[in-house]
Amino acid sequence: MSKSDNPRGMGRRNFLKGAALAGTAAVAVAPTAEAAVPVAKLKAPGPGPRQIAVETTAPVKDPATQSSSGGDFMVDVFKTLDIEYLAMNCASSFRGLHEAVLNHNNNKPEILTCPHEEIAVAMGHGYAKIEGKPMAFICHGVVGLQHATMAMYNAWCDRAPVYCMGGNIVEADKRMPGAEWVHSAIDIGALTRDFTKWDDQPTSLQHFAESAVRAYRVAMTPPMAPVLLSLDAELQENPIKDAETLHIPKLGKMMAPVGDSGSLAEAAKLLVAAENPVIICDRLARTPAGMERLVELAETLQCAVIDNAGRMNFPSRHPLNMSFRRGPVLAQADVILAIEMNDLWGVLNQFSDRIERSYRRVAKKDAKLVTLGTRDMLIRANYQDFSRYQDVDLAITGDGEASLPALTEQVKKLVDDGRKNAFEARGKKLAAARLAMMDQARSEATIGWDASPITTARMCAEVYAQIKDEDWSLVGNAIRNVWPHRLWDMKKSYQWNGGAGGAGIGYNLPASIGAALANKKHGRLTVAFGGDGDFNFVPGALWTAAHHQIPILYIVHNNRAYHQELMYLQAMAARHARGITNTRIGTTLTDPNIDYATVAKGYGIYGEGPITDPKDLAPAIKRALAVVKSGAPALIDVVTDPR
Template structure:
């Protein structure tokens, strides 16, 4: 190439590392990168494809969803500190959700009188110059650094991605000033095999014996997990382990399919469960594996006599200032590797088959009782739609080639309970609390595997947080159609539930004033129609639901996004809002 710059080498390094897409929101700090991309396109040189994202939240959420489906980190390009800050909650999601991604941001030029190519020539270069741009995100990144020269930029990119892909995985952040990114440099060729992520960690062999012995003594063992399903092979090992020993599985705040719901050992889900889970209180041995919050001890916890073992790539949770569980041992280990070790040891261990078969029968009965309760909740509602009925209807259109992205909040536990997913990788959550992940993640998932049908579930609040005007524009421009179903109760139900959880008899409850009602109501699906040409439809009656789902699914499979705005019972207006509304009407 005629002009080989730091930007050219940076983009080459991403290509060599297997990055397919640059989810980009370009700014005044990216002329060198834009020039390098344009030059490569002119010369037919292969570099990662640019996905223009009109909002940074969508860009990082799309990279998040792509990595969850493909396992491969992508790059997100934003501008200086403003673009970095506009990533917002998506940074939290990538960090807490253990998702590998490389974020690059420019910095304001460091010369102002034309001393170097790229010197300051716009007023914004002074306004956007801050003392510690990297510090904005340092608490949410596995690694951050500044590119200071093109001579070693490839090494920096490969090191950053090596860190991002090593467990526990996570985001990394690089910055570079305009002058540095414009600098002409010499091409460097690297052996990418020398930059592989670290090998998965295992349990120390001497610690397997005590674990097996405590398990053999147990009458009521239990497994609790949340995100083991991020590794499909780990699911296979967990099924093998639980089937052999007849151990029930409880999924706590899941954000993957961790254990097949149709396995008789699957015993349900818990989220912000207000009461005590009976299996948890009865358990005398608990394996908590890949779970940040295996239970909420305020109201729902194991007995004091339970023997607990904890396995996670990050068992100390050093990024969580307050976190502890009463575990006998904490193992820093990869779930798949640890379960393989345990299963290998169990194959050589004498076990009480009679006790195990008795336990298997009891758990199967428990599982069937749960299913009967689920079916009862899913019955056709005569008046208003219910989350359970809607979810059961969605379940009917899910097939082997469907991925569900799920950001329901007040219906979170219901979503996993009534979707009943059985295939690893079939359902994804953000793994965190930054609302608005759903739309970008759904587009990213579709780009990662175009053969899949993506069904995106979101509450009305999460839908608005997702920046739908940007999501559906991106989906149309890059041929990534998704089906979104909005669970619309015309307000933020979760803050109301949180308030009642702390102040059940408080003034807010007395006056029914929670400040969460979305009045006047927006026609949410029409945003997607206007921005991205999506099929838009509002569903208000139970008899419309199944037909609308089928019609929307046909639309999506033909290449057009669809949004169904499903009206659930609304959050009640408080008496003051009612009086004001009546006064306005008069």
């Protein structure tokens, strides 16, 4: 065999010689398509000789020795809080805590490696809404926290408990020259204080223990929201002093605030006396009990329910569910009970986005309005997520889910035989209207059934046909895709978990993966629909799903545009009588089209598509579901009609 045929490759001397002769010409040579290695066969390279030398060399002895660190104690505190996961993008400012998690407690809480801080926080957001408790997140000083802020703001608007931490070096004389200066701050919490419920910067380990427990309790007490702890690097890394004096506080049982009994009794009188009472809800259900309690109240009254779907509040096919018939229902309502509503004004009024913005009330002007919730207990002056002020007749402060049993009991006490008969007659009318509404939804879903691009109705119907007999959980949905709520039979607390809260793009993909992680231990089949615009903000979330083997069927609703913005731009152009020819500039994702299945494969995810023929959709879903049921994530790229 000649040296040139040596399968072991070029020798070091020949490499140096060849590199000198080749100059820059070598960079122009591209590998052929035949030489490309399939993603599934690629393996991570082992450590090179330099890394091996570093890892096998005995460490230099530190002048100060230690057998434990502050990070060890921090991990011990987390164990008492039942925090199962710690999402992070590794960084030097929390290396002490990172090492303690790995070696002091055998990777507990389990570290979730995330390519971006926004991904890590959004995963915690989605996880909390399914599992009912937070996972932890930690970031690197001010730069990591700035990456995380959009996801934290989404969680704030959605009133979801996210347990955030940031590494920091407070004392100037302890900062290493260079990056540690530009990555540190006196008060990193100032970045997010307008959209966190509470934050602190512990200066001792005892201070940390008390603040860590307080942060968990604050985050989990309604109204829930993100919290933030700034952890000094030296506090994490240095030896523990006076360990015997340290005490981990007891978390204790947390109870949600219940509305005033007298006010609930007054609300019950109004509801029982009403001819057409209506219940409107948004972020009501915190636990599986929330939906059960709302069903009991609605069935006792046999009244209409309008679900804004901020959580899984009410079964989608329940005879009293009037969510897609809200106009006629509100026009007849004489008493409206709004529970945990974020934007009551927006439900009661129809807004017209024209040259002169206007609105008209869709609810009866003399309808009695009763609110029940904790929304007013947590608002900020700067960020306007609290929506327009709505006049009400009775405002009851208390957690909606926790207050429902007392309210229902008050209602039952007031229902005599005469009112019960009237309620039953009302319920039958609503049930008939619900059946007609379902028939209308099925009929409308068939419009353009065989069209390409594929309609969102067919996309959702094809998915449901294959998962309806499974224990499924829909954890993400593209903007304005209402078909699952119109067509699917949603009746379990985990079959829907709400939206982003702040409508921030980049939420759907990582939050869906976080929710899928929560579903994994329960053996549920997790499904999500996500827009292509959202996907492009945080595609690295796919790697986290692949690396941690989080099973999820993720379907890209690929309309190749930021379609909502395209429509807004078309409206502006039409308003100015300039035509809509140019409105695709800056609003579309074409030239070139993005192949999301190929992107997924690059991250180690099973991918199919782009699918343009509706006849190819069902077989692709079947293949992808087989992958998900095997315990791995899968993605389908569906080229869809815009809405």
